[in-house]
Amino acid sequence: MRNYGLQFSLTGLLLYALQLLPNIIWMLVPPTNNVLTGNSSAYKTLNIIEGLFGVLTVILMVVLINKGEGNNSNFYIRLAVLFLAAYYISWVFYYNGVVAPWLLILGIACMPPLYFFFVGLWMKNYVLLVPCAIFGITHILITCMNYLRP
DSSP states (O other), X not given: OTTEEEOOOHHHHHHHHHHHHHHHHHHHSOOSSOGGGGOSOSSHHHHHHHHHHHHHHHHHHHHEEEOOOSOOOHHHHHHHHHHHXXXXXXXXXXXXXXXXXXXXXXXXXXXXXHHXXXXXXXXXXXXXXXXXXXXXXHHHHHHHHHXXXX
């Protein structure tokens, strides 16, 4: 923790805003078949864990800076961009009426945590990885519980 400091990161905020863009559009102009409005768990504890660790992930991305030396790996940011692109493409499919479970789980639920995870690696913000993983697991679990029913 010696290499970390609390400081506002414009880069972290911009990278978060890129992920948030489809959600803002979704709130302002919902699609016709908007099945994601009900994507919360019947178990309040899972909703709390998902929300808490999602917010913690974003806060750590925006205000916790690794002051250690060394270059950021372009490999990690390229993977993050790949996951963000897949997320955007998934939203395009969703807006075009594709609401298949594979799209909701793989495209819309899995991509944001993977994006945040690789942004964290790129920023060398290793503290962010633990809450991000917990957020990702609960986010995907809730989506699976809602859309993989027989």
